[in-house]
Amino acid sequence: xxxxxxxxxxxxxxxxxxxxxxxxxxxxxxxxxxxxxxxxxxxxxxxxxxxxxxxxxxxxxxxxxxxxxxxxxxxxxxxxxxxxxxxxxxxxxxxxxxxxxxxxxxxxxxxxxxxxxxxxxxxxxxxxxxxxxxxxxxxxxxxxxxxxxxxxxxxxxxxxxxxxxxxxxxxxxxxxxxxxxxxxxxxxxxxxxxxxxxxxxxxxxxxxxxxxxxxxxxxxxxxxxxxxxxxxxxxxxxxxxxxxxxxxxxxxxxxxxxx
Numbered sequence: 393x394x395x396x397x398x399x400x401x402x403x404x405x406x407x408x409x410x411x412x413x414x415x416x417x418x419x420x421x422x423x424x425x426x427x428x429x430x431x432x433x434x435x436x437x438x439x440x441x442x443x444x445x446x447x448x449x450x451x452x453x454x455x456x457x458x459x460x461x462x463x464x465x466x467x468x469x470x471x472x473x474x475x476x477x478x479x480x481x482x483x484x485x486x487x488x489x490x491x492x493x494x495x496x497x498x499x500x501x502x503x504x505x506x507x508x509x510x511x512x513x514x515x516x517x518x519x520x521x522x523x524x525x526x527x528x529x530x531x532x533x534x535x536x537x538x539x540x541x542x543x544x545x546x547x548x549x550x551x552x553x554x555x556x557x558x559x560x561x562x563x564x565x566x567x568x569x570x571x572x573x574x575x576x577x578x579x580x581x582x583x584x585x586x587x588x589x590x591x592x593x594x595x596x597x598x599x600x601x602x603x604x605x606x607x608x609x610x611x612x613x614x615x616x617x618x619x620x621x622x623x624x625x626x627x628x629x630x631x632x633x634x635x636x637x638x639x640x641x642x643x644x645x646x647x648x649x650x651x
Contacts, residue, residue: 397419403481416439418622429457433454437452463510464513476521476525485506486547488503503546507551531558532577532618535639535645554574562634576638577618578613579644607648607651611642613642
């Protein structure tokens with residue numbers, strides 16, 4: 393399907409790996425111009441070079457998004473280079489295990505900066521350009537804010553915040569025809585997920601115990617499946633969809649676990 397995204401400037405935070413990488417790849421295939429914001433110049437360039445070998449285009453800005461000033465600088469750099477922003481995908485974050493019992497004020501606040509505050513800041517600084525383009529925002533969220541996981545208070549709170557921001561921005565930005573939606577992820581096998589699985593004594597058994605609970609086909613969601621929904625929501629093919637939390641999760645959150 394031609395999603396009519398050719399030459400559209402789409403920012404993807406944390407776009408060099410995992411879900412973000414999947415989004416960047418699908419955007420490039422749709423002939424958009426994805427712009428990665430990520431802390432690692434090496435990781436950013438590796439993906440850009442890989443896409444270039446396939447005659448696809450992406451760009452990158454290096455920024456440490458836990459630093460508020462870096463968020464502003466990243467957006468300024470993108471506007472200076474391209475003169476416009478047509479879409480923003482807030483994706484960067486990490487399930488860092490800051491719990492209630494084992495956490496602290498300092499760790500909790502650091503986690504909010506890793507997982508939530510830059511969502512607000514990137515959208516805030518990109519908003520003037522998005523108003524000009526009547527662009528779209530897609531926030532990536534997690535099941536943890538709905539199902540609970542235990543031992544990850546800050547990440548769950550951040551994802552509750554992401555969902556709340558999605559709904560609130562959708563209302564606030566109605567006058568500008570800017571649509572705001574979220575894609576909620578349950579179990580997707582990313583490099584970070586693989587690293588976590590390998591912390592168990594029997595990683596294969598642990599992974600099977602998880603996939604056995606995923607109703608649709610007893611398998612994890614692929615990053616491409618998540619990316620396909622994100623890119624659809626960025627496009628005019630979803631022109632009357634806003635304020636939605638769309639679960640791309642094989643039915644994990646809402647179907648009966650007894651399945």
